Amino acid sequence: MSTTPTSEPRIVAPQRRRTWRDHLWTAAKWALAAVFIAYLYASFVRTEFNLYTLIEGFPDIKRVMSELVHPDLGWYEYDDAGQVKLDLRTGAPKTGTLPTLLDSMNETVQISLVGTLLSVLFSFPLAFLAARNLTRGSKLGLFVYGATRFVFNVLRAFPPVILALLFVFMVGPGPFPGVLALGLHSIGMLGKLFSETIEASDPAPLEAVKATGASNFMVVWYGLLPQVVPQFLAFSLYRWDINIRMSIILGIVGAGGIGFLIEQYIRMFQFSKASTCFLIILVAVTLLDWASAYFRERLG
Amino acid sequence: MCLTYPDGTVALTDVDFTAHPGEVVAIIGRSGAGKSTLLRCLNGLLTPTTGEVLFRGKRVHSSPAHARQVRRDVGMIFQSFGLVPRLSVLINVLIGRGGQVPAWRGLLYYFTDEEKQRALRALERVEILDQWLKRPAELSGGQQQRVAIARALCQQPAVLLADEPVSSLDPATARIVLDYAVKICREDKITMIANLHSVALAREYSDRIVAFRAGQVVFEGAPAELTDGVLAEVYGEHYADF
Numbered sequence: 001m002s003t004t005p006t007s008e009p010r011i012v013a014p015q016r017r018r019t020w021r022d023h024l025w026t027a028a029k030w031a032l033a034a035v036f037i038a039y040l041y042a043s044f045v046r047t048e049f050n051l052y053t054l055i056e057g058f059p060d061i062k063r064v065m066s067e068l069v070h071p072d073l074g075w076y077e078y079d080d081a082g083q084v085k086l087d088l089r090t091g092a093p094k095t096g097t098l099p100t101l102l103d104s105m106n107e108t109v110q111i112s113l114v115g116t117l118l119s120v121l122f123s124f125p126l127a128f129l130a131a132r133n134l135t136r137g138s139k140l141g142l143f144v145y146g147a148t149r150f151v152f153n154v155l156r157a158f159p160p161v162i163l164a165l166l167f168v169f170m171v172g173p174g175p176f177p178g179v180l181a182l183g184l185h186s187i188g189m190l191g192k193l194f195s196e197t198i199e200a201s202d203p204a205p206l207e208a209v210k211a212t213g214a215s216n217f218m219v220v221w222y223g224l225l226p227q228v229v230p231q232f233l234a235f236s237l238y239r240w241d242i243n244i245r246m247s248i249i250l251g252i253v254g255a256g257g258i259g260f261l262i263e264q265y266i267r268m269f270q271f272s273k274a275s276t277c278f279l280i281i282l283v284a285v286t287l288l289d290w291a292s293a294y295f296r297e298r299l300g
Numbered sequence: 301m302c303l304t305y306p307d308g309t310v311a312l313t314d315v316d317f318t319a320h321p322g323e324v325v326a327i328i329g330r331s332g333a334g335k336s337t338l339l340r341c342l343n344g345l346l347t348p349t350t351g352e353v354l355f356r357g358k359r360v361h362s363s364p365a366h367a368r369q370v371r372r373d374v375g376m377i378f379q380s381f382g383l384v385p386r387l388s389v390l391i392n393v394l395i396g397r398g399g400q401v402p403a404w405r406g407l408l409y410y411f412t413d414e415e416k417q418r419a420l421r422a423l424e425r426v427e428i429l430d431q432w433l434k435r436p437a438e439l440s441g442g443q444q445q446r447v448a449i450a451r452a453l454c455q456q457p458a459v460l461l462a463d464e465p466v467s468s469l470d471p472a473t474a475r476i477v478l479d480y481a482v483k484i485c486r487e488d489k490i491t492m493i494a495n496l497h498s499v500a501l502a503r504e505y506s507d508r509i510v511a512f513r514a515g516q517v518v519f520e521g522a523p524a525e526l527t528d529g530v531l532a533e534v535y536g537e538h539y540a541d542f
Binding site: 205207208210211212214217218222223229 | 381382
């Protein structure tokens with residue numbers, strides 16, 4: 001037990017006097033909260049959120065779920081009697097859902113791979129132009145910095161699905177518009193991340209290399225690059241990881257890959273085939289996720 | 301020579317001094333007196349607002365290209381060493397040749413055998429050859445600064461600028477590092493200009509001391525002439541000689 005010595009005076013912490021500005025600010029905060037709650041209520045009304053509808057749809061949910069838990073894993077297509085269907089022209093057995101889907105999942109992964117690689121190739125040089133620590137000092141540098149940043153922001157602003165829709169109209173449906181959409185969007189994302197990595201680098205080695213009489217190129221190539229390359233690789237891998245999942249969605253608008261088939265199966269009420277899609281996506285994404293995490297860890 | 305930073309801070313006023321070939325000059329003064337600014341003017345990393353820096357009778361700042369040319373013959377070491385992380389000690393030393401290597405070889409990190417030999421010899425002279433494969437982060441502070449000396453040495457410089465080379469090291473290591481730097485400069489007749497925080501080290505190692513206060517030279521002379529009266533002027537009343 002300790003006793004407080006009575007001789008020590010009580011410390012009164014200095015208080016800030018509340019002015020009319022403070023009171024106004026408090027009132028504004030409460031008003032803002034009220035507006036937000038009202039908007040939240042309006043959002044529930046607008047989105048037709050209704051538990052009764054959910055319960056009403058229960059029989060349908062049951063039917064869909066019962067098919068979903070039975071994915072179609074056939075290697076060939078079978079008729080009702082359980083016989084392998086044959087192609088009428090060639091006489092060869094008809095390929096079933098599983099191989100078809102594995103092939104289109106492969107296409108999805110390949111779309112993401114090519115799209116990511118292209119975006120890395122373009123954003124790598126551009127990132128140096130969008131780094132403030134490398135471009136300051138001259139009017140031209142400042143302009144280049146601003147312009148590159150602007151390009152990155154524009155590319156980032158459009159979701160890949162929107163870009164893919166446009167490209168499907170420009171170059172026709174298939175995997176190629178998917179590659180273009182992912183590539184363009186990822187240039188914006190990676191460019192921003194790369195240039196921010198450059199800005200966060202240690203300036204001391206750069207100055208030291210400059211002091212040896214090296215050219216600007218050599219200063220960046222030797223003083224900066226070794227500092228940022230591991231991070232660049234980690235960001236690129238992470239971007240590929242995201243792009244795999246992105247390219248699944250792109251198929252829905254006709255830009256190739258497994259998404260195209262998911263959309264078709266669901267439209268035609270073939271839920272057991274859709275279920276196979278989900279299963280394949282789950283396995284593929286999990287595996288690639290592990291791989292990407294493993295390599296990123298090794299880079300860090 | 302004068303230098304005013306863009307934000308209006310006056311770093312140097314009417315600085316005028318000459319370093320003679322092969323001389324070891326120590327620059328002392330309180331933090332913010334303009335010592336680092338001065339060194340960066342000498343090799344063209346900064347451009348003086350008025351006045352000029354002459355190297356071998358030519359203006360350093362006549363053009364950016366010429367300033368770069370000058371820097372090839374002027375080595376520099378720093379308080380924070382300025383080694384490039386993730387590159388081996390050897391490559392860090394080879395960066396000293398960065399000004400001479402053609403761009404295509406620089407791009408590929410390709411160095412000739414002769415260049416590698418020169419880098420290894422520089423490492424040998426600071427007695428750190430056995431560490432050539434390691435990365436800077438694996439070395440102690442004193443070892444890192446010796447690598448930085450080797451990098452400067454690899455340039456075969458006429459002048460070595462040292463910006464607080466031992467301020468981040470303990471007193472014993474500081475002496476070891478300065479021993480290497482000064483010994484090499486004496487052997488190779490390299491002019492050394494070093495900013496030092498320690499008056500004792502400045503007295504011990506230099507031929508001449510230049511003292512700065514608020515961007516102006518307040519003393520210039522042999523270490524023996526540096527009296528307590530002068531030090532009081534340089535450091536203000538807070539100075540006590542340890």
